[in-house]
Amino acid sequence: MKFVLAPDSFKESMTSKEACEAMERGIKKIYKDAECIKVPMADGGEGTVCALVQATKGKMYKATVKNPLGEEIEANFGMLGDSETAVIEMAEASGIELIGKELRNPMITTTYGTGEIIKKALDLGAKKIVIGIGGSATNDGGVGMVQALGGSFKDKDGNEIGFGGGELSKIQTIDVSNLDKRLKGIDIEVACDVSNTLCGELGASYIFGPQKGATPEMVKELDFNLNHYADKVYQTLGKDIKNIKGSGAAGGLGAALVGFLDGKLKRGIELVIKHTGLKEKLKGADYLFTGEGSIDSQTIFGKTPMGVSKEAKDLGVKSIAFGGRVLEGSENLYEVGVTAIFGITPGVITLKEALEDGAKNLERTVENVVRLL
Structure with a gap:
């Protein structure tokens, strides 16, 4: 199995590199021999x-x-x-x-x-x-x-x-x-x-x-x-x-x-996709995993999950997005190529707890999704 991991940072919780590593840990619990191509992303702003x-x-x-x-x-x-x-x-x-x-x-x-x-x-x-x-x-x-x-x-x-x-x-x-x-x-x-x-x-x-x-x-x-x-x-x-x-x-x-x-x-996002060589790395992939802190109605206007999922769709690669929180309007992303969206918070917790446990929550959610796949 080949997974391309291309999340943005989860603001105040994980850098995009740390999010890639959490995703990889979750995948490897199920597919020990999986190929994980880590491509930390950003959309032109901070990071x-x-x-x-x-x-x-x-x-x-x-x-x-x-x-x-x-x-x-x-x-x-x-x-x-x-x-x-x-x-x-x-x-x-x-x-x-x-x-x-x-x-x-x-x-x-x-x-x-x-x-x-x-x-x-x-x-x-x-x-x-x-x-x-x-x-x-x-x-x-x-x-x-x-x-x-x-x-x-x-x-x-x-x-x-x-x-x-x-x-x-x-x-x-x-x-x-x-x-x-x-x-x-x-x-x-x-x-x-x-x-x-x-x-x-x-x-x-x-x-x-x-x-x-x-x-x-x-x-x-x-x-x-x-x-x-x-x-x-x-x-x-x-x-x-x-x-x-x-x-x-x-x-x-x-x-x-x-x-x-x-x-x-x-x-x-177009510049970041170009300079990271994401398109080349997506060739032959089974899945693209992406995400960011908040997936909402603004995400479709040039944010990372939108940009990378569009690239994946063009190459026939299924895309799954993970968010610290998933709000109304996120369903617009299905139109641009996102296959499914998952929130990573485990229940009713404080913002402080959500930020502190972001990597752990992302790893666990990715593991569960990969079990389902």
Whole structure:
């Protein structure tokens, strides 16, 4: 029997690697000689770097970078097993979890640190970059990232503008002549699962600004500033970053990655499937086992169980999903190839108990399912 194990992490309970190991233990209790191909997964958000590095036998690195408030911190990133593809999560340098609620202010937070990680990846010889852009604390249109890579944004007096979305209205000139030359010809894939544009009522400031600490007054100012910035980019580079779907992701970082670095916006799960070689590993498999902490009505919109089950269905492989909890709306997954869905909690228990015993519960549930198979 050949099983491909491709779960996401079970948040606060198991990493995707630990979930793979629990699944394998459950299977081997019944089929001692089963072939278990472990492919830890993620959907472009938290855990993507670890999942891709582990799946490709790559290597983790650290970089000293600026956090959203400009303070020095250590951020993790990885190089895949091919030694030429860097994988980065912008949240490692510019994420909302890095600063306390009372300090969150998109008028002053910057993506500079994300640019510093990209620079470090180039120092290591990266020829390709995969970057996940979820979970940002910023609304600076990616200007900080571009500054870290050698771009310049000057005000009417010829001075470089400061950090944060509050500074963008000061931009008078944009100069990319000193942008890091190593970026030329680098293939940049951006894991982006939102379709919001840069500006307007469905743009970065209005939709995501409030959760980053923006007041209603700030939201209006930030949106005005992003409009001004986009106009200046169009005048200088001839690129319309204002109306690209996904350009509003991560406070406009999506716009900068496309406009300044020629990045390509793609669904996170598609990138992870591609770089882990999941499709090849599924060939000849009897079953795919997948899962994540919560399987619900949102799972069908690009989450790991949806993405991997779709691949399995295309190859005629049955797919079984396991969830820490299984909620209404999860049945939508049957349409995309999931054969069955199982919750792993054994009864009425506290959330604390569920998180602590996640691996044990997953192992037991997988064992029972394999007995049935």
